[in-house]
Each structure stands twice: as C-alpha cells, then as structure tokens.
Amino acid sequence: MAAAVAIIIIFFLSSMAVSVAAAVVEHTFVVSQVNMTHLCKETLVTVVIGQLPGPAIEITEGDSVAVLLVNKSPYNITIHWHGVKQWLNCWADGVPMVTQRPILPNHNFTYMFNVIGHEGTLWWHAHVPFLRATLHGALIIRPRHGASSYPFPKPHREVPIIIGDWWELDLPQVGWNMKHGSFDFFASGSTINGKLGDLFNCSGKQLRNACVAEDNYVLDVEPGKTYLLRVINAGLFSELYLKIAGHKFTVVAADAHYVSP
Ligand SMILES: *[C@@H]1O[C@H](CO)[C@@H](O)[C@H](O)[C@H]1NC(C)=O
Ligand SMILES: *[C@@H]1O[C@H](CO)[C@@H](O)[C@H](O)[C@H]1NC(C)=O
Ligand SMILES: *[C@@H]1O[C@H](CO)[C@@H](O)[C@H](O)[C@H]1NC(C)=O
Numbered sequence: 001m002a003a004a005v006a007i008i009i010i011f012f013l014s015s016m017a018v019s020v021a022a023a024v025v026e027h028t029f030v031v032s033q034v035n036m037t038h039l040c041k042e043t044l045v046t047v048v049i050g051q052l053p054g055p056a057i058e059i060t061e062g063d064s065v066a067v068l069l070v071n072k073s074p075y076n077i078t079i080h081w082h083g084v085k086q087w088l089n090c091w092a093d094g095v096p097m098v099t100q101r102p103i104l105p106n107h108n109f110t111y112m113f114n115v116i117g118h119e120g121t122l123w124w125h126a127h128v129p130f131l132r133a134t135l136h137g138a139l140i141i142r143p144r145h146g147a148s149s150y151p152f153p154k155p156h157r158e159v160p161i162i163i164g165d166w167w168e169l170d171l172p173q174v175g176w177n178m179k180h181g182s183f184d185f186f187a188s189g190s191t192i193n194g195k196l197g198d199l200f201n202c203s204g205k206q207l208r209n210a211c212v213a214e215d216n217y218v219l220d221v222e223p224g225k226t227y228l229l230r231v232i233n234a235g236l237f238s239e240l241y242l243k244i245a246g247h248k249f250t251v252v253a254a255d256a257h258y259v260s261p
C-alpha cells in the first residue's frame, strides 16, 4: 500500500516537472456558421474558423493545450478532446452538464489541459448532439524524442486522413428527431479531408451551370517511400471501410496506442 502511494506520488511529481518544461500550444476556435457548397447546393454548417475539417492541434507529448473557444454560433457548444487521458485535468474534457455547462451563444470559454503519457492520433469534436459532424479536427501527439522513437521505421511523411459525412440536413433538428424516436436520416455522402470525391456530381466549382465532378482528396506519393496516415472517422454513424488501391497498408497504432503491426 505504502509502496503504491509512493509510486503514485513520484509519478505525479515527475509528470508535473515535465509539464513545466513543455510548451503550451494555443489555439483560438471561433465557432460560426458558414455556407458551404457541395452536391450543387449551399448548406449552412457550423464550423471552427470557417474550416471543415477544423484546424489540427499538433503537439508533442508532455505539452499543454490552451484553446479559447469563441462561440459565434446560435448553439450551445462544448468540445471533447477525444481519447486524451486528462490526468489531473478531467474538468476540461467537454462533456456538457457533467464536467461543464455548455458554452452559450456569444460566450467564450478557455480549455486548458495537459497531454501526458500517450502519443499518436486522436481528435477533437463538439460534444453537443450531431454538431460533431462538422465541428471536428485532428489532435496529433508526436513523441517527445522525435519520429526516430517510433516503434516502426520513420515514415517519409505524416498525413491526417479525416473521413466524415456530408449532411444536407439541419443537424440539431436531426438530433432532436432521433431523440424523439425518428431514425430515418442519412448523410448525403462521405468525405475524405472534407472532399466528396468524383463519384459525386457538382462541386463548389460550378462551371457555367454545368455540373462538374467534385474534387477528390489527392495525396501525391513517391514510389518506395512509406507514409504514416493518421486516420480519423468523424462520421456520425457510418461504419466505414478504408483501403488504398495498389498500396500496402499496415496498422501500427490505434487510439494513441501502438499495436503489433
Ligand atoms: C447562407 O446562405 C443563405 C441563402 O443564400 C443566406 O440567406 C444566408 O445569409 C447565408 N448565411 C451565411 C452565414 O452566409
Ligand atoms: C443551453 O444550455 C443551457 C444550460 O446551460 C440551457 O438552459 C439551454 O436550454 C441550452 N440551450 C439549448 C438550445 O439547448
Ligand atoms: C471572446 O473572445 C473574443 C476574442 O478574444 C473577444 O473579442 C470577445 O470580446 C470575447 N467575448 C466575451 C463575451 O468575452
């Protein structure tokens, strides 16, 4: 018992010493509504700094994160830092009415948390029903000792791949309907890094009223090199299968833990 307590105290002291030396990574997340055009149609979406997916938070293990959220949307918002262990800062994990009250329209809130003891790919998303379909982004934790400490060969490049849904419906309304027993709602398409791809007609670029194919997400690669894809499923309900035609694909980590390849 005494030994366990001693170990815990030493652990906390050492993790505090680390966080003193580490950086504070700061972001301002302005949440607002913008019109985005996909499938030949403008849809009003709620996003962070006008982007879908939202900005990536990139840190080194041991860093702290400070995010000022400025809520210019008409909705109550909280942000959940999905998978972050939240040691000693569990009040920052963004579950509305559990660890915080929602951030009301025209109000601000600053999230502050440490990221200690795990590395890899996580993500952040709104923790209010359904708005996470458009309020999300990557949270990338790099190893403290650099990419050469990966338990696999150092990749040539690292690329976030966020798979998501494109909804043309009013998401808070869909959430309300589902809460009241109505489940007949579907996304209009799947996206990779915000792009629907050329199986769909009509991107944002409409040329003289002619429908053109949507843009794809394109990743240029060099033959013989290895790329680390940081894959995130931001879809609301979709079970998605991912393959990369003509390439070998090895899973090396899941949920910010390394796995046997
Ligand atoms: C979105 O588009 C609609 C219809 O064109 C327009 O009424 C509305 O003001 C636009 N909203 C924003 C935030 O741009
Ligand atoms: C926003 O949250 C507050 C509680 O802090 C609640 O009273 C209010 O009803 C919520 N508004 C919406 C639209 O859910
Ligand atoms: C929220 O933060 C923004 C940006 O720093 C600032 O302009 C605004 O006055 C703040 N609003 C409130 C209600 O504190």
Ligand SMILES: *[C@@H]1O[C@H](CO)[C@@H](O)[C@H](O)[C@H]1NC(C)=O
Residues within 6 Å of the ligand: 199, 200, 201, 211
């Ligand atoms: C795209 O447009 C073409 C030409 O109008 C049409 O034949 C095709 O069915 C459309 N594809 C989809 C997925 O809507």
